[in-house]
Amino acid sequence: MIEPPRIRRLGLVEYEPTWREMQQFTDARDARTRDEIWLLEHPPVFTLGMNGRREHLRDPGRIPVVQVDRGGQVTYHGPGQLVLYPLLDLRRLRLGIRELVVALEESVVGYAAQFGIEAAGRREAPGVYVRGAKLASVGLRVRRGASYHGLSVNVSVDLDPFRRIDVCGYPGLAVTRFADLGAAIDVGPAGEAIATRLIDALAPRRSAYNAINTASQAESSR
Numbered sequence: 001m002i003e004p005p006r007i008r009r010l011g012l013v014e015y016e017p018t019w020r021e022m023q024q025f026t027d028a029r030d031a032r033t034r035d036e037i038w039l040l041e042h043p044p045v046f047t048l049g050m051n052g053r054r055e056h057l058r059d060p061g062r063i064p065v066v067q068v069d070r071g072g073q074v075t076y077h078g079p080g081q082l083v084l085y086p087l088l089d090l091r092r093l094r095l096g097i098r099e100l101v102v103a104l105e106e107s108v109v110g111y112a113a114q115f116g117i118e119a120a121g122r123r124e125a126p127g128v129y130v131r132g133a134k135l136a137s138v139g140l141r142v143r144r145g146a147s148y149h150g151l152s153v154n155v156s157v158d159l160d161p162f163r164r165i166d167v168c169g170y171p172g173l174a175v176t177r178f179a180d181l182g183a184a185i186d187v188g189p190a191g192e193a194i195a196t197r198l199i200d201a202l203a204p205r206r207s208a209y210n211a212i213n214t215a216s217q218a219e220s221s222r
Contacts, residue, residue: 073169
């Protein structure tokens with residue numbers, strides 16, 4: 001039986017060691033490994049995707065830049081931003097990458113709706129937007145059929161560093177945060193709520209796999 005993902009609450013952790021730990025977890029996992037969702041914050045850092053263009057780093061200043069193995073262009077992480085990493089066996093869940101992106105986006109959209117905030121995802125530019133401004137970013141890597149990297153949600157993060165980059169490779173793209181949308185929330189509760197919504201969205205996938213697995217075992221025992 002597939003158990004719901006285990007939630008790990010890591011607090012404020014450095015970017016690069018956390019990224020390496022995600023890689024190690026993904027490389028070591030097997031068909032029996034329980035999925036995990038990591039909730040955390042990072043100290044200030046710019047990250048550039050595999051095919052990211054450095055010209056989108058317009059003025060990084062003293063904020064470190066890390067080139068990583070996710071999709072997408074450049075983004076910023078800092079305290080006050082919720083980071084959610086879904087370490088999921090997509091093959092076991094029979095879940096496509098696009099379906100995972102939508103599940104992540106909808107988890108934020110549903111949470112925002114609790115505060116009367118109308119948010120939406122975009123097919124052409126993954127993430128969650130409010131009146132054209134980006135509230136959350138999505139960037140994933142899939143290796144050996146499993147996902148890592150994930151979702152960042154602007155809760156109360158300082159937005160000034162976003163002005164030093166072309167956010168997600170789009171010059172002039174505006175950025176917003178829950179604190180400016182009338183939602184006085186903390187990163188911890190936001191993470192718990194969004195992770196719960198994601199787990200609920202994945203529940204039918206787990207149930208379907210469990211039903212198929214049970215039927216296969218019954219057939220093989222005849």
